[in-house]
Amino acid sequence: MKSLAELKELRNKVQKEMKKRDQGTRAEIIVGMGTCGIAAGARDILKAVLAEIEKRDLDVRVTQTGCIGMCEKEPLIDVKLPGKEKITYGNLSEADVQKIITEHVVNGNIVSDLVIARHK
Amino acid sequence: MKDSIYRSHVLICTGTGCVSSGANTLKESLEEELAANDLSGEIKIVETGCHGFCEKGPIMIVYPEGVFYCEVQSDDVAEIVEEHLLKGRTVERLLFKEPMTDEQIPSYQDIDFYKKQQRIALANCGQIDPEDIDEYIALGGYEAAGKVLTEMDPQEVVDTVKDAGLRGRGGGGFPTGLKWQFAKNSEGDKKYVICNADEGDPGAFMDRSILEGDPHRIIEGMLVAAYAIGADEGYVYVRAEYPLAIKRLEKAIEDAEEYGLLGENIFSSGFNFKLHIKKGAGAFVCGEETALMNSIEGKRGMPTPRPPYPAVRGLWGKPTNINNVETYANIPYIINEGADSFSAIGTEGSSGTKVFALTGKINNTGLVEVPMGTTLKEVIFEIGGGLGKGKKFKAVQTGGPSGGCLPEDYLDLPIDYDSLLDAGTMMGSGGMVVMDEDSCMVDVARFFLNFTQSESCGKCTPCREGTKRMLEILNRITDGEGKDGDIELLLELGEHIKSTSLCGLGQSAPNPVLSTIRYFRDEYEAHIHDHNCPAGVCSDLVSAYVIDEEACIGCGKCAKVCPVDAISGEIKSPFTIDPDVCIACGACEPECPVDAISQA
Numbered sequence: 101m102k103s104l105a106e107l108k109e110l111r112n113k114v115q116k117e118m119k120k121r122d123q124g125t126r127a128e129i130i131v132g133m134g135t136c137g138i139a140a141g142a143r144d145i146l147k148a149v150l151a152e153i154e155k156r157d158l159d160v161r162v163t164q165t166g167c168i169g170m171c172e173k174e175p176l177i178d179v180k181l182p183g184k185e186k187i188t189y190g191n192l193s194e195a196d197v198q199k200i201i202t203e204h205v206v207n208g209n210i211v212s213d214l215v216i217a218r219h220k
Numbered sequence: 221m222k223d224s225i226y227r228s229h230v231l232i233c234t235g236t237g238c239v240s241s242g243a244n245t246l247k248e249s250l251e252e253e254l255a256a257n258d259l260s261g262e263i264k265i266v267e268t269g270c271h272g273f274c275e276k277g278p279i280m281i282v283y284p285e286g287v288f289y290c291e292v293q294s295d296d297v298a299e300i301v302e303e304h305l306l307k308g309r310t311v312e313r314l315l316f317k318e319p320m321t322d323e324q325i326p327s328y329q330d331i332d333f334y335k336k337q338q339r340i341a342l343a344n345c346g347q348i349d350p351e352d353i354d355e356y357i358a359l360g361g362y363e364a365a366g367k368v369l370t371e372m373d374p375q376e377v378v379d380t381v382k383d384a385g386l387r388g389r390g391g392g393g394f395p396t397g398l399k400w401q402f403a404k405n406s407e408g409d410k411k412y413v414i415c416n417a418d419e420g421d422p423g424a425f426m427d428r429s430i431l432e433g434d435p436h437r438i439i440e441g442m443l444v445a446a447y448a449i450g451a452d453e454g455y456v457y458v459r460a461e462y463p464l465a466i467k468r469l470e471k472a473i474e475d476a477e478e479y480g481l482l483g484e485n486i487f488s489s490g491f492n493f494k495l496h497i498k499k500g501a502g503a504f505v506c507g508e509e510t511a512l513m514n515s516i517e518g519k520r521g522m523p524t525p526r527p528p529y530p531a532v533r534g535l536w537g538k539p540t541n542i543n544n545v546e547t548y549a550n551i552p553y554i555i556n557e558g559a560d561s562f563s564a565i566g567t568e569g570s571s572g573t574k575v576f577a578l579t580g581k582i583n584n585t586g587l588v589e590v591p592m593g594t595t596l597k598e599v600i601f602e603i604g605g606g607l608g609k610g611k612k613f614k615a616v617q618t619g620g621p622s623g624g625c626l627p628e629d630y631l632d633l634p635i636d637y638d639s640l641l642d643a644g645t646m647m648g649s650g651g652m653v654v655m656d657e658d659s660c661m662v663d664v665a666r667f668f669l670n671f672t673q674s675e676s677c678g679k680c681t682p683c684r685e686g687t688k689r690m691l692e693i694l695n696r697i698t699d700g701e702g703k704d705g706d707i708e709l710l711l712e713l714g715e716h717i718k719s720t721s722l723c724g725l726g727q728s729a730p731n732p733v734l735s736t737i738r739y740f741r742d743e744y745e746a747h748i749h750d751h752n753c754p755a756g757v758c759s760d761l762v763s764a765y766v767i768d769e770e771a772c773i774g775c776g777k778c779a780k781v782c783p784v785d786a787i788s789g790e791i792k793s794p795f796t797i798d799p800d801v802c803i804a805c806g807a808c809e810p811e812c813p814v815d816a817i818s819q820a
Contacts, residue, residue, distance in 0.1 A: 101480040102488050104366040107357065114354040120229050120264075121283040121347070123329075133307045150225040150262065161284040162227040164308025 119159060125182045127160045127205055129153075132176035134167025140174035148194040149177065152201045160205060173216050179204050190216035226264040228305060231281040233346060235270030235432050236425070236464055237586075238277035242293060246278050249294040253301045263305055269433015269468075271346030272587035273333055276316060279346075281328065288328035289314040319583055319605050333584050336603050338565065340573050341389075341549035342589045345433030350468050353475040356436040362481055364555035365443045369489040377448040378404055381551070383559035385571035390416055390507070390544030391622065391648045391724070393570070393637040399541060402531035403449040406539035411451035413442050414535065414542040417458035417465070418512060420504040421620025422671060423579040424651035427545035429587050430575075431458065431465035434549070435472035439482065441548030443493055444555060449541050452492045457512050460499040469497055504621075504675035508723045509542045511677065522677045523723035544649065546575055566592030570636035574647065578604050580654035581611060590635070597631040600654055611656035615739070619648025621668040622728030624735025625661060644735045646728065660757035661740040662747055665733045666694040672729040683726030686717040690733060700760040702748030707737060756806060756819070763819055764802035765809065769794040771816035778808035778817060 101107055119126075131137070131146045146164070153160050170176060173190030179200060180186040187210055189200055196214055203209045230250065234243050247265060254260045271279050276290035280300075287310055289300070296314060303309045315324045316331050325331050339345075348355040356362070368377050382397025403411065415438060419427040431438060442454050458466055473495055476482040484492045498516050505511045506521040513535045515521040534540025550572055554562045563571040570592040576599065579585055583605035590599060596616055600606070607613055615625040618635075624645030626633065633639055637647050655664065673687040690713050693706050714730030721727045737744060746752045753761040767778070767787075772794040779787040779795060786802040789795030797808075797817075809817045 101362070101366070101486060104363070104370050104487060107362055107366050107487075110354075111357050111360070111363075114358040117226070118348075118355060118358040120226060121231075121286075123286050123327075130308070135307075138306075146227070147262075150227050154225045163285060164306070166307050166309045 116157075120161075127158070127182065128178075128180045129160055129162050129201075129205070130178040130180070131162070131164050132166075132168060132174055132178075133164040134171070134174075136167050136171035137174045137176060142175040144194060145175045145177065145192055145197055148197040149201070152198050156201065156206065158201070158205065170216065176216070181205070181208065184208075186219040187215055188217040188219070189214045226262060227284075228263045229266050229283040230263055230305075231266045231268050231283070231346070233269070233271050233277060233279040234267040235274070235346075235429055237270060237274030238279055239464070241277040241291075243278040245294050246280070246292055246297065249297040250301070253297045254305075257301055257306060259301065259305060266349045267351070268348060269345045269350045270429040270587055271328075272337075272342065272429070272589075273328075273331075273584065274587065275583070275585040281346075285310075286327050286329075288316060288326065288331070290316050333586070333588070333603055333605065336598065337589050338573050338591050339589045340553045340562075340565075341430060341437075341546050341575055342433070342587065343553075344437065345429060345587075348434065350433050350435055351471050353436060353472065353479060356434070360556065361436055361552070362440055364552040365440045365447075365481065366487050368444050368447055368555055369487045369491055374404060374448045374450065377444060377555070380559045381448070381554060384554045384562040385559075386547065386550055386554060386562065387570060387637060388544060389546035389550070389574065389649065391619070391646065393647055396543060396547055399531060399543070400445060400448050402529065403451075403539050403541040406532050408539045410453075410538045411449055412535045412538055412540040413446045413449065413451045413454040414509075414512070414516070414530075414540060415442055415454070415456040415545060415548055416507060416509065416512060416542055417456055417462075417545045418500050418507040419459065419462075419545075419649060420502070420507050420675070421622075421649055421651045422668075423653050424577045424620055424649055426575040426577050426587060426650045428462050428465050430545050430549050431456075431462070432468055435465075435469045436476065437552060438469070438545055438548050439472055439476055439495060441543075441551035442495065443481070443486070444551050445541055445543065445548065446493050447491055449539070451541065452494065454493065454495045455498050455516055455535070456495065457498045457500055457506070457516060459502045461502050466497060466499065473497070503677070504672070505677045505723070505725050508725060511723065512542070513540065522679045523725075525722060546650070567634065567636045569638050574635065574650060576650045576652045578652050578654070580617075580652075581607050581656040581659070582654040583608050592636045593634040595632050595634055596626070599635070599652065600631070604654065607654065607656050611658065613654070614657050614659055615655045615661060615664075615736075617645075617653040617655065617664070617668075617732070618651065619646040619728075619731070620651040621671045622646065622724070622731055623648045623651070624731045625655070625664065625739065626735070627739045644738055645731065658755055658757070660698075660753050660755040661736040661743045662694065662698055662753075663755075663757045665736045666691070666698055668732040669694060669729065672725060676725060676729070680720075680722035680726060682717045682720040683722070683729065686713055686721075687726070687729050689713060690717070690730065694733070697744065697747045698753075698758040698760070700747070700751050700758070702744075704748070706748055707741065707744050710734075711737060756804070759803055759805070762804040764799035764804055765797050765806070765817055765819055766799075767795055767797055768816040768818070769796075771814050773814055773816075775813060777811045777813065781807045781811050783807060
């Protein structure tokens with residue numbers, strides 16, 4: 101270690117992984133992973149979400165949830181930005197996931213044609 | 221792009237407590253189950269140090285949700301993976317249940333045991349992988365060392381520690397800043413810093429948990445101390461009975477060397493520091509600083525008279541600073557957050573927090589860290605969850621075998637160095653043993669004295685002979701052969717041993733006896749004059765059990781548990797206990813479904 105600056109640089113680099121244990125308020129994506137969701141391909145959706153977040157180096161908490169009753173519309177994801185309403189998107193493909201993350205998570209614009217529910 | 225993108229971290233406590241309740245097999249099962257579900261690349265398993273809640277181990281925390289599972293066994297893994305990690309549904313039956321309310325608590329921050337704690341020395345314990353230096357750095361690790369080495373001069377560092385009001389956490393409570401000042405002021409071309417991790421008190425595991433859970437914090441604390449006093453070499457003296465602590469510390473030293481945080485020209489400051497581990501063979505007296513240094517030098521672990529103090533003539537005759545593990549663990553916080561921030565915590569004479577190993581007849585056995593000035597009642601009843609099985613509190617022993625026992629009247633006593641001393645006990649390194657109505661205080665005193673007596677190194681007469689004589693008297697009393705004047709003799713001997721012994725071991729060894737005489741003299745008197753042990757512990761003094769023939773239903777349950785076969789009878793007719801054979805162990809009493817058994 102040559103300097104304090106070098107240590108801080110290293111800290112910034114290694115901090116990202118530790119953020120997964122941070123309980124603070126962050127953007128959240130919840131993937132529907134009930135049996136219905138998994139049958140409709142939710143695992144691939146989840147992987148696509150993770151890949152996109154990693155690619156764009158975003159600070160997003162990814163969790164899963166069970167069946168919410170809209171099995172017909174699986175795979176489903178919820179996007180919840182801090183202080184904003186929760187949006188549920190349905191009938192998703194992996195390409196849709198990229199679009200939702202680019203448009204909604206990064207830029208804050210809801211992708212209306214994929215929305216199936218809004219929660220206050 | 222990396223092969224693995226982790227969406228979730230599963231923290232498994234692999235401190236010694238959780239390992240003994242099955243954490244290692246739990247981890248293996250989880251690895252297998254994740255692989256079977258093709259989740260290995262998404263879920264990261266992190267082995268951490270002790271969370272402190274050893275009572276409920278093995279402990280598992282699932283992030284990002286922060287769900288706290290306790291008493292998790294290998295059998296539970298399939299359900300956790302299927303339900304929680306795959307489908308996102310919390311496995312409710314594994315959540316912690318508050319013993320008082322039966323309420324299920326998903327997040328550990330909300331459990332009473334954690335809610336009322338303030339963690340400085342233990343801040344990272346259970347939160348990071350102790351074998352991954354990056355995780356320590358991610359949480360701000362080594363920034364205090366960096367700041368000290370590049371921006372502060374040694375006197376500033378000493379002044380900061382003085383202003384913080386940090387006192388030695390190993391037992392004595394000597395102001396740390398002052399100790400550093402003495403070592404800094406000593407002239408010498410070579411100086412040493414030592415970390416005393418020779419934790420020997422029965423029931424104490426604070427130092428072990430810190431070394432196991434956050435070893436880099438100790439390295440950083442020692443680095444700061446070394447810079448402050450001008451030392452370039454250090455030793456961690458740790459008992460060989462702590463293999464996991466040693467392994468993690470070795471790994472931590474290796475990693476720190478690789479990162480250039482130990483070695484030469486650290487932070488380009490021109491400062492060098494080399495750190496060694498010295499394994500002790502587990503003699504209690506080696507926790508005494510002069511005995512410890514003799515042991516490092518390869519000599520027999522015996523104390524030498526002070527002065528000269530180690531700060532003047534220590535290891536190999538060179539000026540040496542020696543602090544306890546927990547003391548060093550507080551240093552990074554003090555440097556990062558400032559002396560004022562630290563001294564604002566706790567009481568005026570005792571700033572900061574203290575870690576206690578909570579054991580004995582208590583619901584939440586474990587490791588707790590509370591601000592100084594917290595009352596015994598808060599620690600025992602609010603954090604510790606009270607006593608088990610509806611038993612009544614009788615006494616709490618602080619300070620390990622060198623401390624004393626305090627009765628119920630002292631539950632509101634704020635815990636700090638001075639108030640504990642005034643009450644006839646001491647802070648010590650932080651053992652806290654809780655006793656209920658079934659504990660005999662004479663027997664407790666005998667137990668602790670037996671420990672110190674056998675650990676006495678034998679160098680000075682008061683400790684060698686005095687503790688032996690005291691133990692003989694106590695043995696006599698518990699055997700039912702106590703005599704008039706025994707109590708007075710114990711008091712006299714105790715005072716002499718305290719004032720004339722060479723080192724802290726002898727100076728404090730009589731404390732358990734003196735404090736129990738002070739607060740529970742009636743129990744001693746009952747043993748001596750009435751030949752009775754009120755708690756029913758001393759087997760020579762308790763009378764045999766009898767069965768009420770009219771109440772007995774002849775089920776025979778009592779006879780099955782009797783270890784000496786004193787109970788006989790025919791099924792469906794009254795049983796009897798042979799009073800000459802009965803050892804009054806009391807095993808039969810709780811077995812009886814109709815409460816027909818009692819002491820004569």
